[in-house]
Amino acid sequence: MTTSIIAAIRRINRTIALLVGFVLISCVFLILADIVFREFGVSFGGSDEISGYVMAGTASWGMAYALTELAHVRIDLIRLRLRSMAQALMDLFAITALAGTTIVIAVQGWPVLSKTLERGSRANTPLETPLWIPQVFWLSGWVWFATCASLLVLLTLVLLWQRDLKQADALVGARSELELEQ
Numbered sequence: 098m099t100t101s102i103i104a105a106i107r108r109i110n111r112t113i114a115l116l117v118g119f120v121l122i123s124c125v126f127l128i129l130a131d132i133v134f135r136e137f138g139v140s141f142g143g144s145d146e147i148s149g150y151v152m153a154g155t156a157s158w159g160m161a162y163a164l165t166e167l168a169h170v171r172i173d174l175i176r177l178r179l180r181s182m183a184q185a186l187m188d189l190f191a192i193t194a195l196a197g198t199t200i201v202i203a204v205q206g207w208p209v210l211s212k213t214l215e216r217g218s219r220a221n222t223p224l225e226t227p228l229w230i231p232q233v234f235w236l237s238g239w240v241w242f243a244t245c246a247s248l249l250v251l252l253t254l255v256l257l258w259q260r261d262l263k264q265a266d267a268l269v270g271a272r273s274e275l276e277l278e279q
Contacts, residue, residue, distance in 0.1 A: 099252050103268060106245055107165045113241075114162040117155045124151045143224040150231035157238025161245040164195070173271040181262045184270065189253050192269045196246035203243040206236040 124147065131144040163169055176187050210232045212218070220226040249269055256265040 099255050099264070102248070103252060106248060110162040110165045110245065113158055117158050117162075120151060121155055124148050143222065143226075146220065146222050146224055146226065150226070150234070154231060154234035154238060157235050157242060160199075160238070161242040164242065164245055164249070167270070167272055169195075171271040176271060181266075185253075185257055185262050185265050188265065188269045188271070189250070189257065191271075192246065192249050192253055196243065196250045199239065199243035199246050203236070203239040206232075206239055210236050 127141070128144050128148055131141045134140060160169075171191060176184050179187065210229060213228045213232055218228045220228055253265050253269050256262075256268065
């Protein structure tokens with residue numbers, strides 16, 4: 098059961114990562130086109146604004162992918178010197194702390210979006226972008242990241258309860274430089 102949930106989360110995050118990559122590439126083409134057209138005295142205007150929104154949105158969505166691919170940076174100096182169960186408990190602590198942090202960010206992001214919607218806030222730029230649009234993408238990425246992190250906490254607890262330390266390590270463990278080189 099846990100392996101199918103883990104596989105589903107990873108599959109969803111890989112799909113999201115592909116979509117995020119497509120959005121980033123599209124943004125690059127928009128910026129390049131704007132630069133080329135400026136040479137002819139024409140500009141789309143706002144490509145810098147749009148790219149800022151894209152970066153905020155794609156970063157929040159990309160963090161969940163990095164989490165499930167064990168790509169987040171962790172300092173494992175002490176962890177590497179411990180036995181398997183102690184390593185698993187440190188991993189549980191790390192993923193729990195991460196989940197807690199992401200939940201706080203997601204919860205605190207809602208009042209920002211709520212005030213934007215109430216006030217009908219727009220960017221103070223020539224595009225006058227309704228700010229709820231980029232904020233929805235940004236906040237939904239944080240909510241998804243918090244959801245993934247929370248699910249990983251629960252799955253790690255189940256795996257530790259089952260004493261499946263190898264699977265728990267594969268789910269939320271840290272990779273040393275030696276493991277990354279192989």
